[in-house]
Amino acid sequence: MRDTTQALYIQVHPSDNVAIVVNEGGLPAGTVFDSGLILKDAVPEAHKVALTAISEGAAVVRYGVIIGHALKEIPAGSWVHEEILTLPQPPELDQLPPPAAHQHCIDPLEGFTFEGYVNDDGTVGTKNILGISTTVQCVSATVEYAVKKVKAELLPRYPHVDDVIAITHLYGCGVAIDAPGAEIPIRTLRNLSLNPNLGGAPMVVSLGCEKLQPARMLPSSTLPVLTSQPYIVRLQDEEHHSFGDMVQAIMKMAEDRLVHLNQRRRVTRPASDLVVGLQCGGSDAFSGVTANPAVGYAADLLVRAGAIVMFSEVTEVRDAIDLLVARAATPEVAEGLVREMEWYDRYLQRGAVDRSANPTPGNKSGGLTNIVEKALGSIVKSGTSPISGVFGPGERVTTKGLVFAATPASDFVCGTLQLAASMNMHVFTTGRGTPYGLAMAPVIKVASRTALAERWSDLIDIDAGTIATGKASIQEVGEQIFHLILDVASGRKQTCADHWGLHNEFALFNPAPIT
Template identity: 35%
Template sequence: MKTIRLSDADNVVTAVTPLEIGDDGAIQLIPRGHKMATRDIRSGEPVLKYAQLIGYAAEDIAKGAHVHTHNLAFRNVDMAYEFGTNLRPVAPAAKPDTFMGYRRATGRVGTRNYIALLTSVNCSATAARKIAEHFTPDRLAAYPNVDGVVAFVHGTGCAMGGDGTGFEFLQRVLWGYARNPNVGGVMMAGLGCEGMQIDWLLEAYGLQPGPLFQTMNIQDVGGLRKTVEKGIAQVEAMLPEVDKARREECPASELMVALQCGGSDAWSGITANPAVGYACDLLVAQGGTGVLAETPEVYGAEHLLTARSASRETGEKLIGLIKWWEDYTARAGGSMDNNPSPGNKKGGLTTILEKSLGAAAKGGTTPLMGVYKYAEPVTARGFCFMDSPGYDPASVTGQIASGCNLVCFTTGRGSAFGAKPSPSMKVASNSVLYEKQTEDMDVNAGRILTEGASVEEVGREIYEMWLRMASGEQSKSEAQGLGDYEFVPWQVGAVM
């Protein structure tokens, strides 16, 4: 098999191996993962893959020719949306699955038990880093139920102008991390004069300082050195309390998985993303939640999601996000087709429409139960969507703030992404990548192509790893210590 045709309606196929002239009718050299025309396509005619529009021929394209950025043009979508016309009832699982998690006082369940050092502003980032660095593995050895002390620092928090959107985003992110069930204790450090006042945050979200939630400002404490010393003392006092947490058997319905992709290639939408989608369906059948994000990366595929919306209101929320992004990119002088990245294109993806059709597959087939703002708490169970940019660290930061206690990350070009406090596993879309980055990839979805494995088989493998990871098994990125620098709140608006 040298090419794959995904639908009878398609006028392109994808090269499984590099095509020489004459291979499967190729009239040009075609790289692995790239598209070949299956018939003559006239200039201006739609080009279809997945039986969906991925762009328009920019010139006449001959049968057997390479179809890519040089002859495939993007246009903004103008969809006719349907709501709830493709609802597939969720059949409850035959047996309830469980994992060993940390049941919090709120009733929510964590998969990890961290102490989080949160900063209200960049000016307190160094203090938080120095406090976290103090708590080496040797110093934490006496607290075996504590996964670590992590500083979540960022480059904003002050000089935030505009309509307040960026300010609200940061507030929700900080609150969301403080309340994430994978966090057992919180210390929040500020400077004192910043725009993101800690007292305002506490008041806005009803947070109450206590033994497991401490706050301080550098200006009040009296400088960096004193702040670091006080912070270390506060964490030392927290550690015995946080260490009292014990894992107990919990239903799989308590899992909320961030569905994410980065460094995608042409195989992502054929192997890894559909397999994750099947895993998401298995989780939803258990009463759990999968959260898709990256709004620019469902652009052109959003009509498939609105058709699955549980209500018209839910579907219209998604369309509202799409319209906001069109306006947002236009105001910045950009285009929705600025995504795919150069790496995506080298891997065979040509337009954002093509990329989105593959990315949306991570959401499986169950009804869309809720659409949420960036870092807004996800309260519905089942398959949900959260607004975010396509930039992976910013997107995952929002998903964790929304309540996700696990992260599942697919990649075709390669990635070394990790996340804290919610552990991240990675799924390779092709076997070449898996063999090259075996130390980073947890699951090889490329087996669907190279070994004849089914999407369902690989999806089951992914789902079962979610349960093991939720019970404490480390993913490969987690074992390598990734996750300390991937906290990136989405910054929107002018810097004043």
């Protein structure tokens, strides 16, 4: 075990000419490292120090990749930060190398199981939840009122149902519902209603006059056999003579659904039934060397066990897309990756912004200079497996293995879209810290720094900061994450977010105009 009072830095790749300071609180000017390097400046924790002199205009390299060019000469031992670097150009999408000709074979990992709820469509839930969907924001307050009554008056009578949630949002009317891009929020709402953790018992509350009619949101062809029964409450129907009537209609249908859900029991299922979404938020410079590599190791184990593992966040992979295309299992997958990058490039151009809008102030305080450095650390959580499929925002993921599910980088939007993609487990890495959680699926939070894990011990599930100080290896923390996923999916353990009931609102991605 290393002495954490020793001055430490992490150099990721032998060709890197910068490294990040490990010590909590940073290090003062004059600090001497074992390598003989002397700090010319005070360098904050997780920020970069120049390992050698870098001349004006020369490349600054981290992860073995150019993350910028020096705006002035940078002496060895200097603090390397945003103000003295230029942002390099992103990879040209029409000049990417083809996928590797020989992808490595996946060595199957057998014998791992969890206890889950089997649905009629063959999917498996890690929770048993009644979800009440809405077609339009106008009904949200009424549904939320009804859900409180359902939880207080009905749910205690159905002990095998975990929760009742309202799937509310800001969409449904006052929108250009047939415009290009409008299919994204519509299919997102449809697929949220069909998430495996909702047990195949969708229930929809509609106002009646909105543009997004229930039949458009949930066509009969998408519904399980169960919903041959009525599954819609329309508040404008003439049978409702008061607010009380509306609430009672919602509660009656909710109880019909609760009766069905309460009959379900957990059964032993192979780990291949897991659909695990990976995401990072409040990232810092440690994320790419501790938490994300450990999650990547767990992701490889899950893929070997036959599960679906999805990573997302287009703007946080765009600058490393050449590394991902090289891992595409087929030319079609490579084309899909390029297609999603091109779509998002055009989307940003329409908004007169570019990729420099990411990272956030907190990311920069945590040592991430620009989006290139952030992307290189972000993609590490995808592990090393071949990428077997690419899906657009809000689409259901149907391909086993490691897949890219395109989403914006916003935590709440990404989480919502991954739920629509059929995610039944979520792993979320953070360096700066966040109380983020989801009602529809368990969220395991992995800290990139021990200081964060200790300070927020009741919000962080796994401390990956031990990798930075040498107390644990990437493999050890990755295996810990893998086994915690199985335990949480089985209901044997509870995440911190679920313990406190910290569940963020659903946030749709709507690139179409509002009228």
